[in-house]
Amino acid sequence: MSEPKVVAYTDPAGGWGSARSLAEILVREHIPLSGAAMMMKQNKPDGFMCVSCAWAKPAQPRPFEYCENGAKATVWEQTAKRVTPDFFAKHSVTELLAWPDYDLEEKGRLTHPMRYDAPTDHYVPVAWEDALAEIGRELKALEPKSAVFYTSGRASLETSYMYALFARLYGHNNLPDSSNMCHEPTSIGLLESIGVPVGTTVLDDFEDSDLIMFFGQNVGSNSPRMLHPLQKARKRDVPIITFNPLRERGLERFTNPQSPTEMLTGRSTEISTQYHQVKAGGDLAAITGICKTLIAADREAVREGRPRLLDIDFIAEHTHGFDAFVAFCDGQDWATIEARSSLRREALEATAEVYGRSSNVIAIYGMGLTQHRTGVENVQMLVNLLLLRGNIGKPGAGICPVRGHSNVQGQRTVGITEKPELAPLDKLAAQYGFEPPREKGLNTVEACEGIISGDVKAFVALGGNFVRAVPDTTRMEDAWRRLRLSVQISTKLNRSHLVHGAISYILPCLGRIEIDEQESGPQAVSMEDSTSAFHGSRGVATRVSEHVRSEPWIVANLAKATLPPNPKVDWDGWVADYAKVRDAIEETYPDTFKDFNPRLFEPGGVHKPLAARDRVWKTASGRATFVAPDGLDEDTDMRHHCRDVLDLITLRSNDQFNTTIYGYDDRFRGVSGTRMVLFMNENDMARLDLKDGEEVGLVTNVPDEFAREIRGLTIVKYDIPEGNCGGYYPELNVLIPLWHYAKRAKTPAAKAIPVRILSKAKLAMAA
Structure with a gap:
């Protein structure tokens, strides 16, 4: 931390600012040469998938297929710095609790399994076999439903599948994940409206779109590689309309760091052609205003004998609930819409005018829509807007929720969910010879409530920094210390290790970028990006310590220490060869993962089938559904x-x-x-x-x-x-x-x- 300063930044996103920031972190983490070479393999078909965001990977990657934040994530993980047992011997847990988050992670990679020692208030080294044995004993002594198995979005498809199976064999569906904290409204809202819980766009759609709309998503900081297709779209004169409370630089101007001409001349591309600073909680009103304008303009077109603005044939053939939605929009007055959104009617009408003459429209959104009381309704209102002009299920159009962590969407695909109806329990029962739990598990908020009430006794975290990510931090940290058992599977030290239970372990794991050598040789893993494409990933770096273990190894050995033997679950075979895990995934999900192993490294990824892309609607009505909200207030509580x-x-x-x-x-x-x-x-x-x-x-x-x-x-x-x-x-x-x-x-x-x-x-x- 340096002397605090606030000086207006006038440069575009990308450009020399991005290059300088990357150079600084390479030097700071002591890997200026090896780090730069390593990043040449980032997001490449023969390399590793970025450990940062989940944005799509192109079939024909650029020479530098990474952004500033993705490069930082790589360097941060592959730092030359190490947190060894000597570090923990020098610093008590009480002392470390006073350190800022940055200082904890900046110390480097964890190298040894550690156990908290209460008499000395220090973490001390422990043998893997002893750690696994005690964790297994503790879990066996508990009622399974009192344990929570959390996962961040970092873990691979292989690890996530094994972890979800471990939880259900143990006896619960307590599988909260980072989706609960960001895009759960997407999973619910899209499933109800269009029959799939994920977005419908693919990377190629950006080539065919003639309008792109943003709602509550900061591309410049959260998914900067998306700026490349946005820049290409703007160079085709495709308008981009943004709704966001703050003016974010990535949605204003962009200089491509991979363009020598732009870097030398300082030339930048204007990204947003309209920028509407909707107030927090105002998107529901703003989208209603756009829909209201379109509906009124369509009526006027009918009266005057002009072509209609609404895709009435699509609406008639493919949708349900249109009349009720029209009645809702008609019933909203402009004074309330303007007050709730803080936008003038003229601004919303200007958006509707561009939308009304555009044929292929992509709507992109982030947590500016989802993290409200009406998060589900916000998502569904955006779907309503697209349905009015048939903008789902055709090239160049669709809905595009931007996911955060690199495999946060994929872990849901392979069973990380607290909702039993979303997991193939009957298939798992037949495949592995057990009766899976059918009771709903705990999501993130419910897990927090259980920790506060004392009903949750154990918390196993596959990545992440849970106590910092959740709300009500002070209450949560106080309650966390009453846990019987806390286990953190991690690459770096964070506050969740220090706010510990009575028995607490740090289990250091390999990062995705490292070579994962197992009995059958170097292993590959896989993940799913925001556009529902599966990608293979191979590590390229040397492991940080002989004492760290891969995530599949840790999950398999925790399961073996906790569960009775099951001849149908070959934990050791899976660890020896991850291709066998992928075979098991394909057996569980044959339609989604057809020919999974042979296609693992297809350039551009393998897209899973999504019915809504083909205008097949797996909803209650069998059609895409217009869902009218109860009102325009997003946070009535x-x-x-x-x-x-x-x-x-x-x-x-x-x-x-x-x-x-x-x-x-x-x-x-x-x-x-x-x-x-x-x-x-x-x-x-x-x-x-x-x-x-x-x-x-x-x-x-x-x-x-x-x-x-x-x-x-x-x-x-x-x-x-x-x-x-x-x-x-x-x-x-x-x-x-x-x-x-x-x-x-x-x-x-x-x-x-x-x-x-x-x-x-x-x-x-x-x-």
Whole structure:
């Protein structure tokens, strides 16, 4: 951390800023030459899949098929720095708890299995066989439903399949994952509306689209490789219309770092042709306004004998619920739409005008839609907009939810789900000779509730930094220490290792980038990207330590230590040859994984079949369904009318991925040397008598018995809608009540948290 500075950044996304940032982290992690060579294999058919985001991999990759954030993720994992037993001998857990997140991970890769020793308050080295034996004994002593098996989106398809099978053989469906925290509304909303729980677009659709729309997704920081197809689209004069509270640089201008001409001349491409700064919680109203305009314009076209704006033939043949949806839109008045969205009617009509003359439209969205009380309805409203003009199930069109971690979508495909109806339980029963549990398991929020209540006794984490990722951080950390058992399968140290249970283990694993040598030779793994394409991945780097083990090895040996022998589950054979795991996956999911092993390394990936792409609708009605929401309020549980209450949006910086902090610079927003900032509109600052650079605190403005507060934030004047403010995740998770989540999906509603600002005077009075 350096001296905090806030200086406006005027350059485009990409360009020399991206190149300098990458060079800096290569030097900092002591791998300037080997790291640069390694990245030439990143996202290539004969190399490894990026350990960062899940954006699609092209069949014909560029020479440098990685973005700034993907490169940072590679360098961060393959750092030359090591966290050995000597490190833990020097630092107690109590001391490490005071370290920032960045400092913990920046120390390097974990090298040995470690066990928490309460008398000394240190982690101490432990033999693998002893660690596995004790974990197995503890799990066997528990009621299975009191244990939670969590997974981040990092684990491969092979590991995820084994982990899900382990959980069900053990006796529960408690398989929460990172999807619960971001795109669960997608899984529910799309399944109900179009019969598939994932997006319908593929990478080639960007070549055929004549309009691209963005809702609540920051491409420049969260999926920068998408900027390449966006730039190509703009060079074809394809309009891009953006709805997002903050003006994000990646959605404004982009200089391609792989173009010598652009780098030398400083030339950039304008990305968004319309940019609408909808306020947090205003997307439902904004999309309703666009739909309302289209419906009215279509009626006028009929009256005047002009071609219709709505694809009435598609609607008649393929959809259900159209009349009720039209009635809903007709019933919404413009004054309410403008108030809820903070956008003028003219702006929404301008969007509708472009949409109405476009034939092939892609709608892209992120957590700006999903992390609200109406997250499911928000997703379905965007589907409604596409259905009005038949923009699902044809080339160049479709819905495109942008997933986060690299295999977060794929792990769901192979059984990581708390919902028994989504897993092929009958098939698993026949394949492995057991009766799978049929009771619904715990999702992320329910797992947190169980930890707080004491009903959850054990937590096994396959990757991730759970205690930092979830809401209500203070309450969760207090409750976490009452767990009987906590196990973390990890590559790097993070806070979830330090907020431990009575018995706590750190099990260090290989990273995806490392060569995974098993009995049959070097192994390959696989994952699924955001466009539902499966890709193979081969490690290229030397393992960090002889004491680390692969994720499949760890899962298999935990299962062997916990479960009675099952002759139909060849854990040892699977570890010896991961191709046998893929054969088992194909047996469980024959339609999805047909010829899985032979096709593993097809350029561009192997797309799984999705009925909605062929306009086959596996919904309750057998048709694509228009779903009208109950109203235009996205976060009714947080409705407030106080002049000094703002809606807080949690954000990522340019220098992080999920809970991993690569540094203290948010280049695009002009912040360096700190993450403790609060972005505010200057009119709100004037109204509340606050100044740029002033240090303040925040307290959540909700009527329950828990005090949620954070201090030490510096106000930064920023272009953000009035009534909104923004700050960084995960630091501000402490302010999110656990009960504030998307209806039905239970995804934490992190994009609309009512807060009061504690000025210096108020802080002094409180003291």
